[in-house]
Amino acid sequence: MMEPDAHYEEVLVKPVLSTPVPNKPKPVKAAPVVEAKDTETVLTEKMDKLKKEGNYRVFFDIERQAGNYPRALRHSKKMANPDEVISFCSNDYLAQGQNPVVVDAMKTVLDRNGAGAGGTRNISGTTPYHSALESEIADLHDTESALVFTSCFVANDSSISTLCKMLPNCQIFSDADNHSSLIEGVRHSGAAKHIFRHNDVEHLEELMSKVDPSFPKLIVFESVYSMDGDIAPIKEICDLADKYNALTFLDEVHAVGLYGATGGGIAQQRGISHRLSLISGTLAKAYGVFGGYIAGSSLMIDAVRSFAPGFIFTSSLPPAVAAGATASIKYLKANDGERQLHQQRSNELKDMLRTVGLPYIHAESHIVPVMICNPELCKAASDLLLNKHKIYVQPINFPTVPRGSERLRFTPGPMHSHEMLVDLVSALEDVFQELNIPYNNQSNENTAVGDMRRMTC
Numbered sequence: 001m002m003e004p005d006a007h008y009e010e011v012l013v014k015p016v017l018s019t020p021v022p023n024k025p026k027p028v029k030a031a032p033v034v035e036a037k038d039t040e041t042v043l044t045e046k047m048d049k050l051k052k053e054g055n056y057r058v059f060f061d062i063e064r065q066a067g068n069y070p071r072a073l074r075h076s077k078k079m080a081n082p083d084e085v086i087s088f089c090s091n092d093y094l095a096q097g098q099n100p101v102v103v104d105a106m107k108t109v110l111d112r113n114g115a116g117a118g119g120t121r122n123i124s125g126t127t128p129y130h131s132a133l134e135s136e137i138a139d140l141h142d143t144e145s146a147l148v149f150t151s152c153f154v155a156n157d158s159s160i161s162t163l164c165k166m167l168p169n170c171q172i173f174s175d176a177d178n179h180s181s182l183i184e185g186v187r188h189s190g191a192a193k194h195i196f197r198h199n200d201v202e203h204l205e206e207l208m209s210k211v212d213p214s215f216p217k218l219i220v221f222e223s224v225y226s227m228d229g230d231i232a233p234i235k236e237i238c239d240l241a242d243k244y245n246a247l248t249f250l251d252e253v254h255a256v257g258l259y260g261a262t263g264g265g266i267a268q269q270r271g272i273s274h275r276l277s278l279i280s281g282t283l284a285k286a287y288g289v290f291g292g293y294i295a296g297s298s299l300m301i302d303a304v305r306s307f308a309p310g311f312i313f314t315s316s317l318p319p320a321v322a323a324g325a326t327a328s329i330k331y332l333k334a335n336d337g338e339r340q341l342h343q344q345r346s347n348e349l350k351d352m353l354r355t356v357g358l359p360y361i362h363a364e365s366h367i368v369p370v371m372i373c374n375p376e377l378c379k380a381a382s383d384l385l386l387n388k389h390k391i392y393v394q395p396i397n398f399p400t401v402p403r404g405s406e407r408l409r410f411t412p413g414p415m416h417s418h419e420m421l422v423d424l425v426s427a428l429e430d431v432f433q434e435l436n437i438p439y440n441n442q443s444n445e446n447t448a449v450g451d452m453r454r455m456t457c
Contacts, residue, residue, distance in 0.1 A: 125316025152292025160185030257286025
């Protein structure tokens with residue numbers, strides 16, 4: 001069993017005796033003299049180290065063009081006019097951010113209500129649009145209730161930490177590859193945590209079997225892991241939850257809108273949504289808007305609503321955003337065309353990469369990581385794709401992925417044409433040759449994600 005974080009451990013203070021007891025004086029060892037550094041020096045050293053490692057992140061001004069996705073305009077002070085580029089790294093997976101149904105819903109409410117919500121949900125920030133959105137989400141996941149947050153990072157952090165603080169002796173079992181938002185929720189809960197190897201059900205059971213059966217338990221995991229694109233064994237984890245009387249918290253951020261008959265995610269696709277205690281999701285990826293949420297029983301949702309500081313003390317989503325999210329969810333419940341074409345484009349790109357032998361992870365989901373495995377080369381490859389080939393994809397490096405597993409993460413969608421994919425693969429071949437990045441023609445659909453990650457790195 002892993003110990004709670006140090007700042008939650010009890011500090012033991014020895015009592016002060018009323019009558020001092022004489023002790024033989026002990027020689028005092030002089031503490032080493034450490035030269036104090038001013039704030040600017042410390043921060044400069046940190047930033048220099050980050051840049052030297054090749055992990056410094058550069059932002060580009062990318063202006064999306066409504067109705068012309070995935071084309072966008074790249075702005076730079078060095079250029080008189082913006083460059084048109086094709087984006088391959090957007091999480092607006094289905095181009096819902098450009099959908100006239102979504103945009104018109106937002107315009108209507110913006111004209112009617114104005115820009116902001118005017119306060120927290122407890123003061124003046126609850127509108128009919130927020131209530132309608134939560135009803136739509138609960139229906140999407142077939143749960144009793146739902147709660148909307150300003151982001152899914154806040155939803156995950158607040159929900160996990162709040163619930164586990166309310167359960168004495170709660171034990172959290174967390175997948176080793178969980179997203180930072182889930183990790184923060186576990187850490188902020190102060191509960192005892194047990195980290196199981198990624199998607200390793202046997203290791204999870206080994207850890208659970210060692211815990212007092214009377215202790216409350218929560219298993220925290222994701223459906224689609226966004227960096228490798230692999231999918232969790234949700235049914236098997238739910239089986240363990242039943243066996244050991246544990247709650248489950250499933251993050252469906254990279255699956256909602258994309259999988260299932262109405263876009264309810266991997267759990268819906270596999271017919272096991274009803275077996276999960278809480279599901280979290282985002283409105284900022286496949287739904288193309290902004291915000292996050294949790295869905296579950298009325299009691300659990302009400303407990304988070306009533307006690308989570310991340311919900312109580314944060315200003316509400318603007319009404320227009322809530323209305324746009326509701327319109328997007330409704331649209332994707334009734335329309336499956338974008339989902340089908342999205343999967344088709346992802347599979348096309350994987351086939352092309354395999355044919356030319358470029359190193360990529362052939363995962364079960366829509367995510368296509370091309371492995372570079374060197375931070376400097378990864379940044380150079382990204383820059384070359386942008387400047388020479390007008391293809392925009394950001395490098396993924398530490399701490400998002402482990403050192404030595406740097407990659408370019410491609411997310412082709414329904415608005416990317418077949419010709420765009422052909423041009424992308426041709427550009428990648430050119431970049432790999434120009435930068436002398438080694439090829440590894442070992443990518444195939446029978447290779448496990450973990451093995452693929454090791455082979456390509």
